[in-house]
Amino acid sequence: MPDRFDSPAALAAALAALGCVAADAEAALLWARAASTDELADLVARRGEGVPLEVLLGYADFGGVRVAVTPGVFVPRPRSELLARVAVDAARARPRPVVADVCCGSGALAAVVASTLSQARVVASDVEPAAVACAAANGAAYGFEVVAGDLCAGLPDDLRGQVDVLVANVPHVPTAELPLMPRDTRSHEPALAHDGGDDGLAVLRRLAEQAAAWLAPEGVLLVEVADRQVPAATSSLFERGFAVAPEHDREERTTVLVGRAQRSSASTSASAPER
Numbered sequence: 001m002p003d004r005f006d007s008p009a010a011l012a013a014a015l016a017a018l019g020c021v022a023a024d025a026e027a028a029l030l031w032a033r034a035a036s037t038d039e040l041a042d043l044v045a046r047r048g049e050g051v052p053l054e055v056l057l058g059y060a061d062f063g064g065v066r067v068a069v070t071p072g073v074f075v076p077r078p079r080s081e082l083l084a085r086v087a088v089d090a091a092r093a094r095p096r097p098v099v100a101d102v103c104c105g106s107g108a109l110a111a112v113v114a115s116t117l118s119q120a121r122v123v124a125s126d127v128e129p130a131a132v133a134c135a136a137a138n139g140a141a142y143g144f145e146v147v148a149g150d151l152c153a154g155l156p157d158d159l160r161g162q163v164d165v166l167v168a169n170v171p172h173v174p175t176a177e178l179p180l181m182p183r184d185t186r187s188h189e190p191a192l193a194h195d196g197g198d199d200g201l202a203v204l205r206r207l208a209e210q211a212a213a214w215l216a217p218e219g220v221l222l223v224e225v226a227d228r229q230v231p232a233a234t235s236s237l238f239e240r241g242f243a244v245a246p247e248h249d250r251e252e253r254t255t256v257l258v259g260r261a262q263r264s265s266a267s268t269s270a271s272a273p274e275r
């Protein structure tokens, strides 16, 4: 492979040879990103090592915002734009919504909500130091707070019982399937960002156990799952006191589960899990 590229077309050919599926689009972005031929050669070499395009660019475009993405941080995926849209719609209905983005990674979901709803208080949280640092940079740009901690543990105490929308793209890949993920993902994103335990739902179940204490009386818990996880995830939320309604994106084959905490006598009307 050449170590110099004299046109975007030559760059695209090199990227295609490296196995990049969207070589033309990647070539255009890397061509614009590099300030010199040396830098371009370095970017191509790192792309060949599986460094995600967004890490090389330093950003990802997600749900209408451009968020910083740094090495070792989960790259926001287009499929999660459904979760961002559902979160914005749920928060929009409240006059001064409080939104918590737990397992925030770069803070992409928080950034979409904060940039769309200027009256919202948005707090994002993650347990990984690299994610917290990346989210903090995005929080400064888009106007949301960032804290560190395991699931809800780091959220400010004054948010107990006050969160209108608790949104979370928790790790949800079954442990046995981690080795089957694409190379870029396996080698450049932490396993912690994906590992959902034996059935992929271990983190979701833990979050569901904590969520009710943080949600406002009419608050909602929003979680993303793969379509095939919907029945088991719905049952898990139902068993922990949530009535559940799904929102689907058929093209992306992803589902957002909208959970509403059932209060005592209302629990009999909770939606039964899908079978």
Ligand SMILES: C[S@@+](CC[C@H](N)C(=O)[O-])C[C@H]1O[C@@H](n2cnc3c(N)ncnc32)[C@H](O)[C@@H]1O
Residues within 6 Å of the ligand: 074, 075, 076, 077, 080, 102, 103, 104, 105, 106, 107, 108, 109, 125, 126, 127, 128, 131, 149, 150, 151, 168, 169, 170, 171, 172, 192, 193, 194, 203
């Ligand atoms: C699938 S990524 C989602 C990131 C971001 N919300 C997004 O959609 O782009 C999951 C994130 O959860 C974080 N995480 C994993 N376990 C966690 C835990 N116990 N408490 C808080 N964050 C956790 C990971 O560090 C990772 O950033």
